[in-house]
Amino acid sequence: MHGDPHPAALKVLQEVFGYDSFRGPQQAIIEHVMAGGDALVLMPTGGGKSLCYQIPALLREGTAIVVSPLIALMQDQVAALEQNGVRAAYLNSSLDYHEAVEVENRLRAGELDLLYVAPERLATARMQMLLEQTQIALFAIDEAHCVSQWGHDFRPEYRQLSQLHQRFPQVPRIALTATADVPTRGDIMEHLQLQEAALYNSGFDRPNIRYHIAENQGNAKEQLLRFIREHHDGEAGIVYCLSRRKVEETAAWLERQGLTALPYHAGLPPEQRQHHQSRFLREDGVVVVATIAFGMGIDKPDVRFVAHLNLPKSIEAYYQETGRAGRDGLPANAWMAYGLQDVITLRQMQQDSSAADHQKRIEQQKLDAMLGLCEIISCRRQALLHYFGDHLDTPCGNCDNCLTPPETWEATVAAQKALSCVYRTEQRFGVTYLVDVLLGKSNERITRFGHDRLSTYGIGKDLAASEWKALFRQLIASGFLSVDMEGHGGIKLTANAKPVLRGEQTLTLRKPSNKPSKAKTARRG
Ligand code: ADP
Ligand code: ZN
Numbered sequence: 456m457h458g459d460p461h462p463a464a465l466k467v468l469q470e471v472f473g474y475d476s477f478r479g480p481q482q483a484i485i486e487h488v489m490a491g492g493d494a495l496v497l498m499p500t501g502g503g504k505s506l507c508y509q510i511p512a513l514l515r516e517g518t519a520i521v522v523s524p525l526i527a528l529m530q531d532q533v534a535a536l537e538q539n540g541v542r543a544a545y546l547n548s549s550l551d552y553h554e555a556v557e558v559e560n561r562l563r564a565g566e567l568d569l570l571y572v573a574p575e576r577l578a579t580a581r582m583q584m585l586l587e588q589t590q591i592a593l594f595a596i597d598e599a600h601c602v603s604q605w606g607h608d609f610r611p612e613y614r615q616l617s618q619l620h621q622r623f624p625q626v627p628r629i630a631l632t633a634t635a636d637v638p639t640r641g642d643i644m645e646h647l648q649l650q651e652a653a654l655y656n657s658g659f660d661r662p663n664i665r666y667h668i669a670e671n672q673g674n675a676k677e678q679l680l681r682f683i684r685e686h687h688d689g690e691a692g693i694v695y696c697l698s699r700r701k702v703e704e705t706a707a708w709l710e711r712q713g714l715t716a717l718p719y720h721a722g723l724p725p726e727q728r729q730h731h732q733s734r735f736l737r738e739d740g741v742v743v744v745a746t747i748a749f750g751m752g753i754d755k756p757d758v759r760f761v762a763h764l765n766l767p768k769s770i771e772a773y774y775q776e777t778g779r780a781g782r783d784g785l786p787a788n789a790w791m792a793y794g795l796q797d798v799i800t801l802r803q804m805q806q807d808s809s810a811a812d813h814q815k816r817i818e819q820q821k822l823d824a825m826l827g828l829c830e831i832i833s834c835r836r837q838a839l840l841h842y843f844g845d846h847l848d849t850p851c852g853n854c855d856n857c858l859t860p861p862e863t864w865e866a867t868v869a870a871q872k873a874l875s876c877v878y879r880t881e882q883r884f885g886v887t888y889l890v891d892v893l894l895g896k897s898n899e900r901i902t903r904f905g906h907d908r909l910s911t912y913g914i915g916k917d918l919a920a921s922e923w924k925a926l927f928r929q930l931i932a933s934g935f936l937s938v939d940m941e942g943h944g945g946i947k948l949t950a951n952a953k954p955v956l957r958g959e960q961t962l963t964l965r966k967p968s969n970k971p972s973k974a975k976t977a978r979r980g
Contacts, residue, residue: 461486467510471539478503480655485510488593488629493652495599495643496631499659500775501756501782504631505532508595511629512569513541517590518562521571523597524610525751529571535754536569545571546582562589574601574612583622591626594619596647599630600771603642605817606635607771613646620648628652633659633778634771637844659774659843663781664789666835666854668828670925670967671794675764676705678792680712682762686788689740690759695776697765697800699746705764706744719745750776756783763791766801769821770828770842793829795886795928802931802938826932832861832965862966866926867955869918870935870962873926874952876911877936880904883945890915890923925967 460482468474481503487494488511498504512519523529529545536543544558544567561567562585576582600606602613630647644650669678696702699720709716717731735741736755743749761780767773781787805818824842831838834850834857850857876889892906895913906912915923930936935952939945954960
């Protein structure tokens, strides 16, 4: 173990920040950076990354330059530092010319301990000149995964940060992130030239968060309400939805059910967003219903649950969003409902996006990994940590799959029926239509296309419509079927379907649940 903390560092921790002792690897990181070393810090949300550069900033000569991608984040950090009597400021597009000049003057005069700067600003000639005239204590690069195209939040401006090291080779650098899988980590080291840096990896596990991924049984809102009433009555939480409209609908609906639920998305007037955010921070038991615009930089330790009414685009996004629960270390729940429509919508959004082909492929792989996490029947935490290159030897005992092992069924024959139905109807139709054919429904469209004369017509009466839908979801999620975007969203076979159709591959799948899931969720006290 590490020896006694550096007396000056401990003094700053206690007198400036008001904490008794260092947490986890903070002490080691702080001492390393104080002594002029470079560091790459991987620490989960809530782990206490900020102090790792803020304390060295106060103890080293000069001003620390902190690169941060989000204006809101900078403002919060600077406000919090100022409250502790630290001389901090930021430079970003929210300042007008005169305000920016004033900050620049304070920097030149050596009156700042920390300066937060947006990455695009750092690369400007004006900023470079300013830095040449400044004594720089260190560079901190927050949200360092933004430098990687593998990361889930690539920012091209981060690439220019490599210049910092070339121009100021003697200044120590500390890069920090809470979400980086193994390839992203490699990118960070390469693009920020941190190959020689000390790596501090505290692992990604958030043991107090209980993961729970439920099947959307057609009315996810009701499922959510049941979950909140049962486990989080009067507690603070965040509900994530994909669209602004759904945010507003859900918040209004939860209000009518008697909860304090406030909408938050980028389309609301700034005053209203600010108002809802501050109510969430100050009052007890407020639920914020939000798009992913909400959450970055919000430091509320007692968020007891994070719920997703839509599937996140990647495991990183899921991990980052659920990570906002339980920062105080007390039990918290990450709850999600997902269904067939989520899979189709996200696949569609990906296809329609204007991203370059290689970027689309990366996004595709990330979504596949997320879907894999939804469908697995083993420990979710083991899978989640494995994705980030961490290992957990035994199942966690604190996720839905550990607490209530899901039932499985031998789905090969049903899958063959579904896949041949897709094939016989010429790979042009959506799931609703396909299920009707399997169930032998008679309707005008089926008759018009002559699909009531197919061998697959009515061969699926042994299963309910909801079970067929769940099976289609699983077949799409596991890559046996794809959604055709050039056409009208028809379902198509992929190359993976062949071995199943030929009987060369069997399929064991999670059994769809027809009744509300009874899996236990974390409860306090
Ligand atoms: P991260 O950026 O890793 O998500 P923060 O730096 O925002 O985490 O810290 C998370 C919370 O933990 C904050 O409320 C912070 O004040 C608190 N914290 C950090 N270090 C300590 C410590 N040594 N002792 C007590 N609380 C701490
Ligand atoms: Zn588990």
